[in-house]
Amino acid sequence: MKPWILGLTGGIGSGKSAVAQCFIDLGVHLVDADQAARWVVEPGRPALRQITEHFGEAILQADGQLDRAALRKLIFQDAEQRRWLEALLHPLINQEIIQYLAQATSPYAILVTPLLVETGQHALTQRVLVIDAPETLQIERTLMRDNTSLEQVQAILNAQATRQQRLQIADDVLVNDRDLIWLRSEVERLHTFYLTLNRGQP
Numbered sequence: 001m002k003p004w005i006l007g008l009t010g011g012i013g014s015g016k017s018a019v020a021q022c023f024i025d026l027g028v029h030l031v032d033a034d035q036a037a038r039w040v041v042e043p044g045r046p047a048l049r050q051i052t053e054h055f056g057e058a059i060l061q062a063d064g065q066l067d068r069a070a071l072r073k074l075i076f077q078d079a080e081q082r083r084w085l086e087a088l089l090h091p092l093i094n095q096e097i098i099q100y101l102a103q104a105t106s107p108y109a110i111l112v113t114p115l116l117v118e119t120g121q122h123a124l125t126q127r128v129l130v131i132d133a134p135e136t137l138q139i140e141r142t143l144m145r146d147n148t149s150l151e152q153v154q155a156i157l158n159a160q161a162t163r164q165q166r167l168q169i170a171d172d173v174l175v176n177d178r179d180l181i182w183l184r185s186e187v188e189r190l191h192t193f194y195l196t197l198n199r200g201q202p
């Protein structure tokens, strides 16, 4: 039987990737929208040429790869440019996700995405798990992980759905405000529950 799809979402630095790794360790197949966003702009793919035509050659690194840090800076300080990029990439990202999920063979599979509502990816899922963390912790963890500024993280947060909007579509909520050992035990608990579900429903 085809696996049902769990949408795993949360804002920047909420802990989506950390939770995703726990599910992978339990044998669950998953696709990450941030990774799909990388595949669609690999050198040679049409989207990279369109991005270069729009933003200029300076958006490429010397090796021909997309300069992600430069593009990040650009789109999070200019909402119009961000919307241009999203209109180009989101349909391509969605295609990659659909192809990938079609190959999943675990009892259920997971779509990890920061933008479940904003991209129409919600329609690909039967159930939604929101990773929730206080905004201060999201900012603190992102600053520790990435070579970025507080201003940049704040700009990204402002471009995302609010906690409230995310919680409105949640079937399950994992509050990630404790340590990683506790996080893993919560994922194990959820996994046991998910294995009992039929198409994502009790």
Ligand SMILES: CC(C)(COP(=O)(O)OP(=O)(O)OC[C@H]1O[C@@H](n2cnc3c(N)ncnc32)[C@H](O)[C@@H]1O)[C@@H](O)C(=O)NCCC(=O)NCCS
Pocket: 011, 012, 013, 033, 034, 037, 068, 069, 071, 072, 075, 082, 085, 086, 089, 093, 113, 114, 115, 119, 156, 159, 160
């Ligand atoms: C701007 C880009 C090049 C920056 O790349 P970088 O490697 O620095 O970051 P990465 O892709 O890993 O994203 C990190 C986080 O930024 C946030 N983020 C990324 N894109 C967006 C967006 N369009 N709106 C709001 N938040 C976003 C998410 O929390 C994401 O998890 C990249 O994020 C991108 O191509 N974004 C547009 C495509 C998109 O919307 N991707 C989100 C998945 S659908």
Ligand SMILES: Nc1ncnc2c1ncn2[C@@H]1O[C@H](COP(=O)(O)OP(=O)(O)OP(=O)(O)O)[C@@H](O)[C@H]1O
Pocket: 010, 011, 012, 013, 014, 015, 016, 017, 018, 019, 034, 114, 141, 142, 144, 145, 176, 177, 178, 179, 180, 183
């Ligand atoms: N419970 C936790 N305790 C300590 N560190 C954590 C915890 N959860 C996540 N982290 C760390 O916080 C950082 C952000 O987590 P993670 O990368 O999983 O977030 P994310 O939601 O995937 O972020 P993004 O939207 O930017 O991709 C990582 O360095 C991760 O290892």
